[in-house]
Amino acid sequence: MTMWSSCGWTAEWALADYGITEQMSLPKAVQETSGLACVNDRLFTVNDSGHPAIIYEINARGDVLAGYKSQANNNDWEAMTAFNDFLYVADIGNNSGLVKQYSIYRHDLLDMSLVKPSLYRQVRFEYTDYPTESLAMMSHDYDAESLAFNGNKLVVFSKSWQSNVARVYEINLVQPDQKATPVTTIDDLPGMITGAHYDEASKRYVVVGYNSNGLPSLKPFMALLSDEYKVLELKSLKGFGQVEAVCLDFEGSLWFSQERALFKPALLVKMMR
Template sequence: MELPKELSETSGLFCDADGMFSLNDSGNAPVIYRVNYQGEIVERTRLPLTNRDWEAITADDTSFYIADVGNNKGNREKVEIHKVSRLNANDITTFTLKYAGNNASSNMPYAHDFDSEAMVKYGKELLLFSKSWRTGITHIYKINEGEIEQTINPFASIEGLPGVVTGVDFDPHQGKFVITGYKSDPFGNFATFIAQISQDYTLHDIWPLERYKQVEGVCVDNKGTYWFSEEATEGRNASLSSAHVTR
């Protein structure tokens, strides 16, 4: 189904009991959108923040987590994650992150590993999955919510994915992470995929998403259905789709 034009640059997805939450990236308004399972916007929450490049949203029972971590060009020395109270949108804690080894002045655009578009709250852990342009190896970072400023080092990695990672969630029904991403070229061609990753970060299964292009977010609803959102690209409107994956 098509998403409203207001969500043309949708770049993150989180499933909740009665709908989903999404946001736009790259300088758009600092708004969390609540979307029903018919793809309609039912609520907007504007935050007192700047959307430099919001790329992911996840949540637990008390807080939303917004990842302002987009860094395709590699010129950000530090990125941010905002923890927002679900009861009071003005109650915000910001974590400032620096990737160990990142030297922004020497990074080449779309040819470095210090980028991310995927984040998930996994139990008590907040995990960030890298968008590794240079090596193709996805690095996984654990964010310390007790430390406002921190340098992050990967504690695990995933090899064998057919492109960069743009979204992640955890599927409690199957006990696996689900991720989505794509491989693209300068001519607007996309090879998009969805994959399952075991809890020890081993690649389990991959499925192509052949009709889609720039898929940016994925989440699992309480029935175990996978939902994924696609940003608008030339010739395609933003969309919201579902899939049933069983093994």
């Protein structure tokens, strides 16, 4: 199995060219979808805190095809990404403001089994800029819900409830324990980043998120970022709610997932040019 490539579509694309083509309801098992990964013609998702450590494979209609148990803990799985035969699941949520160490679990797709929980490799990290004072729940900048694979690193974008200024952390793939220092900040987005994907063909990131002060009326968005984390394009996702994750498949279709929330169902959404 190999990761999708750009052979089926051109690297030149813009969010403005994309429109929503399908909206699929997600079943109860994945109604708190928090991560999404595209691998060839396969889709994977995970739930966040309070759920079992299971990686779900879903089809293009949103149906659950399989649930692969992991030996890792699901304290707060909030993101996932993929490269080649590996799925990376990020336990990086910190709504409470009490969590100071985070984990990214690498699972080998070829070893994932329906019979027994999958093994994993773990990278643990802490933020070097984590404040010494106490943080208020859902009112601080040291939460995260997005993960992207870019070459020889994993990229985590902070979910900055307080400032809406995202900090970007680059995580070494193989170092078991590390300190993460922000490499830059992004201050011109209309809200917090909750999902991310890196497109190797165009050398750009696509991210999704929503406004930090909008509950229960959220204003979700999608944005295109350069390889240097500069905002290139913004797109409103009007009518949607708690958009949590995004990925780009091997045919160039964009997918995003929406978590079930007040007056909003859990959805899998497809966008095409």
